[in-house]
Amino acid sequence: xxxxxxxxxxxxxxxxxxxxxxxxxxxxxxxxxxxxxxxxxxxxxxxxxxxxxxxxxxxxxxxxxxxxxxxxxxxxxxxxxxxxxxxxxxxxxxxxxxxxxxxxxxxxxxxxxxxxxxxxxxxxxxxxxxxxxxxxxxxxxxxxxxxxxxxxxxxxxxxxxxxxxxxxxxxx
Amino acid sequence: xxxxxxxxxxxxxxxxxxxxxxxxxxxxxxxxxxxxxxxxxxxxxxxxxxxxxxxxxxxxxxxxxxxxxxxxxxxxxxxxxxxxxxxxxxxxxxxxxxxxxxxxxxxxxxxxxxxxxxxxxxxxxxxxxxxxxxxxxxxxxxxxxxxxxxxxxxxxxxxxxxxxxxxxxxxxxxxxxxxxxxxxxxxxxxxxxxxxxxxxxxxxxxxxxxxxxxxxxxxxxxxxxxxxxxxxxxxxxxxxxxxxxxxxxxxxxxxxxxxxxxxxxxxxxxxxxxxxxxxxxxxxxxxxxxxxxxxxxxxxxxxxxxxxxxxxxxxxxxxxxxxxxxxxxxxxxxxxxxxxxxxxxxxxxxxxxxxxxxxxxxxxxxxxxxxxxxxxxxxxxxxxxxxxxxxxxxxxxxxxxxxxxxxxxxxxxxxxxxxxxxxxxxxxxxxxxxxxxxxxxxxxxxxxxxxxxxxxxxxxxxxxxxxxxxxxxxxxxxxxxxxxxxxxxxxxxxxxxxxxxxxxxxxxxxxxxxxxxxxxxxxxxxxxxxxxxxxxxxxxxxxxxxxxxxxxxxxxxxxxxxxxxxxxxxxxxxxxxxxxxxxxxxxxxxxxxxx
Numbered sequence: 081x082x083x084x085x086x087x088x089x090x091x092x093x094x095x096x097x098x099x100x101x102x103x104x105x106x107x108x109x110x111x112x113x114x115x116x117x118x119x120x121x122x123x124x125x126x127x128x129x130x131x132x133x134x135x136x137x138x139x140x141x142x143x144x145x146x147x148x149x150x151x152x153x154x155x156x157x158x159x160x161x162x163x164x165x166x167x168x169x170x171x172x173x174x175x176x177x178x179x180x181x182x183x184x185x186x187x188x189x190x191x192x193x194x195x196x197x198x199x200x201x202x203x204x205x206x207x208x209x210x211x212x213x214x215x216x217x218x219x220x221x222x223x224x225x226x227x228x229x230x231x232x233x234x235x236x237x238x239x240x241x242x243x244x245x246x247x248x249x250x251x252x
Numbered sequence: 253x254x255x256x257x258x259x260x261x262x263x264x265x266x267x268x269x270x271x272x273x274x275x276x277x278x279x280x281x282x283x284x285x286x287x288x289x290x291x292x293x294x295x296x297x298x299x300x301x302x303x304x305x306x307x308x309x310x311x312x313x314x315x316x317x318x319x320x321x322x323x324x325x326x327x328x329x330x331x332x333x334x335x336x337x338x339x340x341x342x343x344x345x346x347x348x349x350x351x352x353x354x355x356x357x358x359x360x361x362x363x364x365x366x367x368x369x370x371x372x373x374x375x376x377x378x379x380x381x382x383x384x385x386x387x388x389x390x391x392x393x394x395x396x397x398x399x400x401x402x403x404x405x406x407x408x409x410x411x412x413x414x415x416x417x418x419x420x421x422x423x424x425x426x427x428x429x430x431x432x433x434x435x436x437x438x439x440x441x442x443x444x445x446x447x448x449x450x451x452x453x454x455x456x457x458x459x460x461x462x463x464x465x466x467x468x469x470x471x472x473x474x475x476x477x478x479x480x481x482x483x484x485x486x487x488x489x490x491x492x493x494x495x496x497x498x499x500x501x502x503x504x505x506x507x508x509x510x511x512x513x514x515x516x517x518x519x520x521x522x523x524x525x526x527x528x529x530x531x532x533x534x535x536x537x538x539x540x541x542x543x544x545x546x547x548x549x550x551x552x553x554x555x556x557x558x559x560x561x562x563x564x565x566x567x568x569x570x571x572x573x574x575x576x577x578x579x580x581x582x583x584x585x586x587x588x589x590x591x592x593x594x595x596x597x598x599x600x601x602x603x604x605x606x607x608x609x610x611x612x613x614x615x616x617x618x619x620x621x622x623x624x625x626x627x628x629x630x631x632x633x634x635x636x637x638x639x640x641x642x643x644x645x646x647x648x649x650x651x652x653x654x655x656x657x658x659x660x661x662x663x664x665x666x667x668x669x670x671x672x673x674x675x676x677x678x679x680x681x682x683x684x685x686x687x688x689x690x691x692x693x694x695x696x697x698x699x700x701x702x703x704x705x706x707x708x709x710x711x712x713x714x715x716x717x718x719x720x721x722x723x724x725x726x727x728x729x730x731x732x733x734x735x736x737x738x739x740x741x742x743x744x745x746x747x748x749x750x751x752x753x754x755x756x757x758x759x760x761x762x763x764x765x766x767x768x769x770x771x772x773x774x775x776x777x778x779x780x781x782x783x784x785x786x787x788x789x790x791x792x793x794x795x796x797x798x799x800x801x802x803x804x805x806x807x808x809x810x811x812x813x814x815x816x817x818x819x820x821x822x823x824x825x826x827x828x829x830x831x832x833x834x835x836x837x838x839x840x841x842x843x844x845x846x847x
Binding site (some may be wrong): 087099102103106107114145149152153155156158159161201232 | 382383386387390391412443444446501569570571573574575578659
């Protein structure tokens with residue numbers, strides 16, 4: 081029962097609906113650093129201006145015990161309305177957006193454009209030697225795109241982190 | 253006191269921020285506050301100047317103020333209120349805040365802040381109070397608009413005192429204290445998100461009593477949650493223990509919830525708990541944990557903790573469930589409500605315990621009890637610290653006595669030997685282990701209970717950390733008794749150095765101690781000293797009789813160790829009962845890493 085069995089770390093996407101008050105993000109982030117939990121990605125923005133609520137989406141990793149503890153600890157924070165684990169509680173959809181700058185000439189440049197088309201990435205800025213692509217998808221898709229762009233002159237990346245929502249008619 | 257706690261936004265009255273603070277304190281029923289003035293709280297101190305019904309206790313250090321407020325809160329069940337200035341005032345309060353967070357003590361700490369237009373400018377006595385206190389409070393607020401102030405103050409009291417209690421900070425910039433705004437009463441404040449769950453899940457209650465009724469080797473393991481839930485919870489616990497006939501042990505924080513004179517009481521459990529309590533925890537088949545949190549001082553080696561038991565865990569804080577130990581029946585609720593339901597279902601479903609099994613279990617427990625794990629070799633020439641505490645207990649028995657402690661060996665001896673019969677009479681720093689807690693805490697207790705006998709069982713090292721508060725005791729005629737178990741060492745540090753570090757007593761001996769009797773003189777209180785067992789009783793009696801603050805220098809055997817002990821990294825069934833068994837014990841490498 082009490083044996084600390086070495087269970088594998090698993091990645092979880094957790095959505096937190098909070099009151100949009102000063103310092104609320106610091107409370108959540110401070111909880112993670114103070115208790116030694118990982119943050120793999122974090123996204124936050126106000127989602128309802130009238131109700132002053134913000135939604136924080138955190139991708140974290142840990143054993144099932146640690147994930148249970150993370151959820152319980154977040155729920156203790158006073159300005160938190162709701163906490164949902166999209167990896168366990170409900171099937172969720174995850175998307176991430178990245179802006180990707182690729183610099184190159186000749187074949188490499190046309191290869192970058194060809195791959196971007198396959199990934200349905202949009203070109204949102206271009207010059208004679210550079211592109212800025214906008215790509216949206218599951219984090220793994222973004223990873224794959226970046227892997228392919230690296231030998232083609234990838235110089236800069238800005239990723240938004242994961243946003244997640246449930247499938248079906250229900251709200252969070 | 254005429255107060256209208258129902259003032260709504262419609263009929264709000266106009267007050268300055270400083271006046272609002274005083275009004276809110278009155279509306280919340282606050283009678284005592286502990287604090288220290290400074291530039292950024294002068295408007296509040298000004299508003300306090302002519303106020304009747306609120307006594308301000310001027311402490312000598314903000315840490316002292318917070319511990320005094322903790323002692324006040326623990327001994328009354330009411331929140332402790334602290335008022336300090338910005339910058340160093342706030343940073344000095346951090347130890348008390350953290351202490352209160354770890355031990356679930358309701359504190360409302362009001363801090364002054366530099367004016368809003370100066371925030372972020374590195375102004376004089378500015379610090380990021382909210383940033384610094386965020387991890388050591390249950391919640392905190394910076395109030396930038398005076399019209400938010402009354403709502404925030406009332407929310408602060410609600411959050412500090414409900415659910416799992418804890419400390420909160422309200423940081424109030426100086427310009428907000430001067431500005432006028434509308435004040436609303438506590439009744440019209442409703443928090444948007446904060447709704448602690450206090451009602452138990454009845455299915456879990458029934459599962460719990462199922463386990464209890466079928467138990468062959470049950471134990472109640474109770475904690476500070478019973479005390480925090482209020483005196484009713486302690487009454488219900490006593491009824492449940494009586495009706496089931498189960499043995500009961502408690503954590504350090506839970507002492508007094510169950511009377512130590514009762515035959516079903518096994519004493520405290522954990523690192524310095526009794527042999528019978530720890531062995532019963534290890535061998536039980538059903539563990540009923542009520543308001544405790546499986547702290548590392550209690551469990552010892554976690555993977556060998558009570559390996560064959562089903563575990564019921566009642567806690568008001570859902571985050572404690574499955575944190576250190578996986579449990580079978582979690583109950584997230586207020587202890588009073590959950591105990592009521594447990595008793596209700598036990599009675600209405602006519603539950604019976606397995607009497608023959610229970611009798612055999614008690615026989616086993618009595619065998620363990622026969623080890624007399626708290627016994628020690630007394631002396632006729634030197635005062636043994638255990639003897640000093642035994643005499644203190646015997647000579648104060650039957651009085652309304654409150655005990656506070658510092659942290660270390662004396663604290664453990666006090667917890668083991670002083671027999672507590674009622675809740676809220678034992679104030680100690682459990683989770684944080686704050687040396688310097690006991691003296692100011694005793695001041696807070698005495699302020700709340702002016703006629704009671706309030707004793708800080710102290711160590712000579714700890715007590716020097718907040719010694720300055722003797723001045724506070726003298727100023728307010730608080731006849732606290734500071735009973736110093738003086739062994740000239742940081743005793744617990746020395747004990748660990750003996751056991752784990754080859755007897756290399758690095759910096760644990762205080763080569764220059766003050767003369768505590770002369771010191772008492774300097775403070776204007778009474779100094780007493782006992783150096784031999786012969787004079788101990790008379791000196792203790794003298795201490796009890798004098799209606800003034802006392803510093804009692806009790807010179808004890810400097811080399812005495814605190815037993816029984818579960819070494820770091822060892823399980824409950826590997827207890828060491830005395831020095832003579834040292835040879836047999838090897839602290840594992842992993843154990844050495846633990847604190």
